[in-house]
Amino acid sequence: MGLVRNSNLSALLVLLSCFRLEFGSATDTITAAKFINDSETIISNGGDFKLGFFSPPNSTFRYVGIWYANISVPNFIWVANGNNPLKSSPGILTISEDGNLVVLDGQKKVLWSSHLTNSVVNSSAQLSDSGNLVLQGNTTGPFLWESFQHPSNTFIAKMKISTDVRTGKKVQLTSWKSPSDPSVGNFSAGIDVRNLPEFFIWNGRSTYWRSGPWNSRIFIGVPNMYSSYLDAFSLVDDTEGTFFVTFTFPNESFTTTIVLNTQGNLQEQYCDNGDDWGIGWSALNTECDVYGKCGAFGNCYSQNSPICSCLRGFEPKITQEWNGGNWTSGCVRRTPLQCERVNNGSEEGKKDGFFKLTKMKVPDLEDLSPASEEQCRNQCLENCSCTAYAYDSGIRCMSWTRSLIDLQKFSGGGVDLYVRVAYSELDKEENVKVIITVTMITGVIFTGISTYLLSRWMAKQKARKKKTKEMLLLNRREAYPKFPGEVKHGDSLNQVKLQDLPLFNLQELASATNNFHLSNKLGQGGFGPVYRGKLLDGQDIAVKRLSKASGQGLEEFMNEVVVISKLQHRNLVRLLGCCVEGEEKMLVYEYMPNKSLDAFLFDSIKSKLLNWRRRFNIMEGIGRGLLYLHRDSRLRIIHRDLKASNILLDEELNPKISDFGMARIFGGNVDQANTTRVVGTYGYMSPEYAMEGRFLEKSDVFSFGVLLLEIVSGRRNNSFYDDEHAMNSLGFAWKMWNADNIVALTDPMIREACFEMEILRCIHVGLLCVQEFAKDRPTVSIVISMLKSEIIDLPLPKQPAFTERQIAPDTDSSQHNPSQCSVNNVTVTMVQGR
Incomplete structure (x- = not known):
């Protein structure tokens, strides 16, 4: 960087500093005579952007950056001296003698420069209204330098992320090293053009994620890139070798940025109220989004376990590694193709064919052709090196002659991929035709005999289903009060169609549960009893039966049907169907063999099975399920009754959140709601909900914090007694935290494990989650990053809610004056296993 040695410049800067202007609202321009120092800022003419000195969270270093002026929580969209911070003395941002924009420290040393080659x-x-800082020689000439051409980690509207295939020049995002250090991190993101332009994230020089090719409307490897993105994003080929991506949202009051975070994830961040930032779309949501997760010819699907499988006609290259969960070696072809056998002098055999994979992210390194879909198939079949092809109307024919890398199956979106295999790996069409012919003849004969009986049975079934649907719709209208801020379930039929939920009949469920025999009863909740059952096909199920004595059962029943009938996540229990016949109302779930978390955690024998690694996996799984409910699902859901008995464990002790009877759906622009009917479980309720009836996402965060402390301590929240001078685990944890004796809170079962720092971090995060005021608690996404040590520096927690307790000396707790307690009309569920 060097020193500015000219004494005249030094004298000028000293003189001007004595007569500096307050630029915060006076101007949007910097000149040699009008510089800004550490205490000053400039604001763009429209008032949207601010430029000045700042310090990131948990850092005292000073940087020059740009951020939104009207949003209370800063989101620094550009940083000048990220790699060379101002560490002590005050600095200034000014124009040097040679015309460069520079950041100087107190000794006039250049920390950063725009690096113009000519004076x-x-x-x-x-600072323009678009957030672009531009350097110009005069008002009419072209820009000499602009910040949009040298971005940091943030992509904003009207900015261009570009690549020039002739010169190799690229405009790319670069991640921060950490949330408190804006120096260049390990990750970068931008456009790369091989045959088709794609958006990439790189970890160093290695590909970390890719978007799939652009088809003139969307990136086809991004499954949730729908109409809202079509209105905003565009990829332009200027026909001179430069490709660039830009976006402009039509609603200017809705602020949106795309941020490459420190973990290498590209995330949409939005703000529509000027208060805080939310997370929208993310590039990496599952392990399958990581480039080449399953190796060559391996297909990744996040809903499967394990997530990787070989394509039909292929087998693991290294079986031992594959079975151990290391899939990077990929798969190899099991049966040689016909053309390979001919070239080797072997028997020719029958011709190769294709099998179809739907909703796929196409592999990397495609070849292009303008051929039609049928021509595309024939071209691939005639080329012995062609391993697969796909067709998209916006791209035309894509084919692959190399190993298929970065294959992924989506739940929605994607394209059809046709993979070439030997004839022996295909379904035998001739056999299928014979079977169809025989079946048709048999069916005609059988139909002639049974038409009358079948028509009567169908009429009864149709009448029963019609009555059931009418009852469901009627009950739904009757069951719900209006809550301000919530999405009315009756208004969301276009999102969740009740008639699509599988219906079970009463006789089928009675047979599966041995007529609801007491020996099959798993537990009891506010909704009613839960029974284990087995269907005729051998599938184990759990049947939740509405108790006729339940005061809130009907509302819970309708709520669970509406809320989770369409949600799918590995950490949410799956609703298989329902039954409504007469006065009977039942919900049918997948069966969880290990019942609920509290049955393990608070049992002196079973808790020995929960070593620290399993407990941490349970914490992380609950967090990911909660993140899905709050941010990643198409419905935004507040659970309102998160507790140990509502966390079910599968055969491998993986957690699944259950019991959505008290959950509420929020609209996209709503942060909180109020209710006059508080429901939930004492000890897990946040103070704003228990005392005011106000619930929001951070109410669930409070409950999650209580769960974290329970999992670490192995004790119920209400099991801490007067001899410990605390009314619950929150008070005891706070007391031990302040006494620097946090080991006293840790379950003896895990106390001797070699994870002391990780356990301490989980307690620290738990205390951050149970702070009294919701604004102080972190969001679920931040909680997960904290638990995984992706955020290293944690803030100090404030005193948790519900920790104050007056204890009379020498007085038994059972004799406390009841007048000291407040009364609140709360519907409380019992903490019992299911």
Whole structure:
């Protein structure tokens, strides 16, 4: 960087510093005569952006950056001296003698420069209304330098992320090293053009994620890139070798940025109220989004376990590694193709064919052709090196002659991929035709005999289903009060169609549960009893039967049907169907063989099975399920009754959140709601909900914090007694935290494990989650990053809610004056296993 040695410049800067202007609202321009120091800022003419010095969270270093002026929580969209911070003395941002924009420290040392190659006289820098800081020689000439051409980690509207295939020049995002260090991190993101332009994230020089090719409307490897993105994003080929991506949202009041975070994830961040930032779309949501997760010819699907499988006609290259969960070696072809056998002098055999994979992210390194779909198939079949093909109307024919890398199956979106295999790996069409012919003849004969009986049975079934649907719709209208801020379930039929939920009949469920025999009873909740059952096909199920004595059962029943009938996540229990016949109302779930978390955690024998690694996996799984409910599902859901008995464990002790009877659906622009009917479980309720009836996402965060402390301590929240001078685990944890004796809170079963720092971090995060005021608690996404040590520096927690307790000396707790307690009309569920 070097020193500015000219004494005249030094004298000028000292003189001007004595008569500096307060630029916060006066101007949007910097000149040699109008610089800004550490205490000053400039604001763009429209008032949207601010430029000045700042310090990131948990850092005292000073940087020059740009951020949104009207949003209370800063989101620094550009940083000048990220790699060279101002560490002690005050600095200034000014124009140097050679016309460069520079950041200087107190000794006039250059910390950052715009690096113009030619000297310019009378240049000035202006912060534009788009957030672009531009350096120009005069008001009419072209820009000499602009911040949009040198971005940091943030992509904003009207900015261009570009690549020039002729010169190799690229405009790319670069991640921060950490949330408190804006120096260049390990990850970068931008456009790369091989045959088709794609958006990439790189970890160093290695590909970490890719978007799939652009088809003139969307990136086809991004499954949730729908109409809202079509209105905003565009990829332009200027026909001179430059490709660039830009976006402009039509609703200017809705602020949106795309941020490459420190973990290498590209995330949409939005703000529509000026208060805080939310997370929208993310590039990496599952392990399958990581480039080449399953190796060559391996297909990744996040809903499967394990997530990787070989394509039909292929087998693991290294079986031992594959079975151990290391899939990077990929798969190899099991049966040689016909053309390979001919070339080797073997028997020719029958011709190769294709099998179809739907909803796929196409592999990397495609070849292009303008052929039609049928021509595309024939071209691939005639080329012995062609391993697969796909067709998209916006791209035309894509084919692959190399190993198929980065294959992924989506739940929605994607394209059809046709993979070439030997004839022996295909379904035998001739056999299928014979079977169909025989079946048709048999069916005609059988139909002639049974038409009358079948028609009567169908009429009864149709009448029963019609009555059931009418009852469901009627009950739904009757069951719900209006809550301000919530999405009315009756208004969301276009999102969740009740008639699509599988219906079971009463006789089928009675047979599966041995007529609801007491020996099959798994537990009891506010909804009613839960029974284990087995269907005729051998599938184990759990049947939740509405108790006729339940005061809130009907509302819970309708709520669970509406809320989770369409949600799918590995950490949410799956609803298989329902039954409504007469006065009977039942919900049918997948069966969880290990019942609920509390049955393990608070049992002196079973808790020995929960070593620290399993407990941490349970914490992380609950967090990911909660994140899905709050941010990643198409419905935004507040659970309102998160507790140990509502966390079910599968055969491998993986957690699944259950019991959505008290959950509420929020609209996209709503952060909180109020209710006059508080429901939930004492000890897990946040103070704003228990005392005011106000619930929001961070109410669930409070409950999650209580769960974290229970999992670490192995004790119920209400099992801490007067001899410990705390009314619950929150008070005891706070007391031990302040006494620097946090080991006293840890379950003896895990106390001797070699994870002391990780356990301490989980307690720290738990205390952050149970702080009294919701604004102080972190969001679920931040909680997960904290637990996984992706955020290293944690803030100090404030005193948790519900920790104050007056204890009379020498007085038994059972004799406390009841007048000291407040009364609140709360519907409380019992903490019992299911």
